Amino acid sequence: MAVLGKASQDEPFYFHDLNRRNKPVSSLDAKILKSPIRICAFCNNARTQPHDRAWEYMSDRLRSRRLAVGRWVRCNRIFGSHVRRRMVDVHLYFLKLFGCMLAEAKANGYDLPIDLDAFSKAIMSGRPHAEVHLQFGRCDGTIGRSNLHCWKTDPGESVLAGWLYELDTIAVSVMYVQAGRFEHRRDIWHPHSRTSSKRFQIADFRYSNRSDAELEARKR
Structure with a gap:
């Protein structure tokens, strides 16, 4: 709501995905904006409310700054106290969204090799998922999220x-990286990472600034 404001019949927002474009939305409580997979009310409210609030606070702070691509941001510059706990809460916020997407995909018949x-x-223990990592960056001003993509790589699958996830000027890439199979990158953030747990680097998700040749190369 801090970004979108309030929708109404006279001044709706417009929603689009792969199947439909510019569908009027007159309320942020509209069914089309909610995941069809629901978690219990207690988990969605009381248990995960600190996670929601941590990301709300962090996203407000990031959007209020002129973030330069490649810049390192220290977590204690965002959360003045209880930094480790609040950053774990941010991790768990995206873990909840990721879990709902996985549950929705599996309910729709997709056999995803993720537990x-x-x-x-x-989420129940309040501890980070060892294989879910985040990358924070700048984006083009879009509000929404992409589809979930899953790959098996060779050798060893x-x-x-x-x-x-995109929110106005900031974006978060949410990644499942199978433990022990990939080398850790310093620009990918995780609460338990020795090299980057206390800070993160701003990535560039502003695809409108990239040349057609570069975008085509990234698709290959």
Whole structure:
């Protein structure tokens, strides 16, 4: 709401995805904006409310800054106190969204090689998921999220999955990186990472600034 404001019949927002474009939305409580997979009311409210509030606070702070691509941002510059706990809450906020997307995909018949129980256990225990990482960056001003993509790589069929969350000028790439199968990158953030747990680097998700040749190369 801090970004969109209030929708109404006279001044609706417009929603689009792969199947439909510019569908009028007159309320932020509209069914089309909600995941068809619901978690219990207690988990969605009381249990995960600190996670929602941590991301709300962090996203407000990030959107109020002129973030330069490549810049390192220290977590204690966002949360003045209880930094570790609040950053874990941010991690768990995206873990909840990721889990709902996985549950929806599996309900629709997709056989994804990712254990959903591990997501539930992390949220229930308040501890980070070892294989879910975040990358924070700048984007073009879009509000929404991409579809979930999942790959198996050769050799050994290692699993990699991810999706992109966009909120006005900032974006978060949410990635499932199978433990022990991929080398850690310093620009990918995780609460338990020795090299980047206390800070994160701003990535560039502003695809409108990239040349057609570069975008085509990234698709290959």
